[in-house]
């Protein structure tokens with residue numbers, strides 16, 4: 001089981017100064033979420049007063065652990081790029097609640113959390129979104145697929161069985177959610193079947209209203225975690241540099 005001390009150890013092992021990602025690249029950080037209350041308390045010290053208040057009202061222990069560990073890691077990670085202290089990171093809420101940096105910073109980021117880990121994507125001057133999904137045993141995949149998947153994606157799902165089907169569904173979900181989070185809002189749930197991330201590997205197909213909202217060149221990558229999770233990062237950039245993974 002990951003501990004807060006391990007989370008802190010991961011953060012402390014980071015380089016103190018990170019060079020910003022080059023255009024067309026994204027840095028992805030994977031941070032463990034602690035299981036012990038004492039470890040969460042250690043991470044809470046990195047948060048601002050307002051963030052600690054937000055954590056206080058999260059009564060479900062794993063929800064609190066996810067928020068505290070993710071926000072503390074986010075502050076720590078951004079601080080190493082901006083060469084300031086974690087407490088000095090000026091986090092604001094953008095449209096639809098997507099967190100962003102103040103002072104018109106061009107450093108862009110997004111986070112996602114599951115029970116055991118959080119992911120943080122950092123990019124330069126482009127829209128970026130990241131998503132991790134834990135595979136839920138017994139989830140009504142067919143019903144969910146009817147709401148989320150494009151017709152060709154559903155066909156592809158129906159050609160799979162068992163664990164392969166579960167993994168295919170969540171791969172599709174996490175990619176769409178990563179795009180959704182990169183855009184930061186304005187995409188509606190009923191429009192999700194207008195987006196096809198599965199049926200033609202390596203390409204993204206948008207139809208109808210999705211075309212206007214997601215114009216531009218998208219880079220969408222699966223992030224390999226383990227057999228119980230699917231994750232993806234998406235960013236919009238006309239420059240295709242190389243992606244960089246840091247865990």
Ligand SMILES: CC(C)(COP(=O)(O)OP(=O)(O)OC[C@H]1O[C@@H](n2cnc3c(N)ncnc32)[C@H](O)[C@@H]1OP(=O)(O)O)[C@@H](O)C(=O)NCCC(=O)NCCS
Nearest residue numbers: 067096097098099111112113131173176177181184185189
């Ligand atoms: C806001 C939303 C994108 C968060 O996604 P989630 O899977 O619940 O949670 P994740 O762990 O992936 O991400 C949470 C983080 O995303 C960030 N976030 C919040 N609002 C966001 C937005 N509008 N856009 C991008 N990121 C956002 C925050 O940093 C948040 O973490 P925090 O609350 O600890 O600060 C999601 O609740 C939502 O509205 N989804 C609608 C899209 C949909 O229905 N998709 C279905 C599958 S394709």
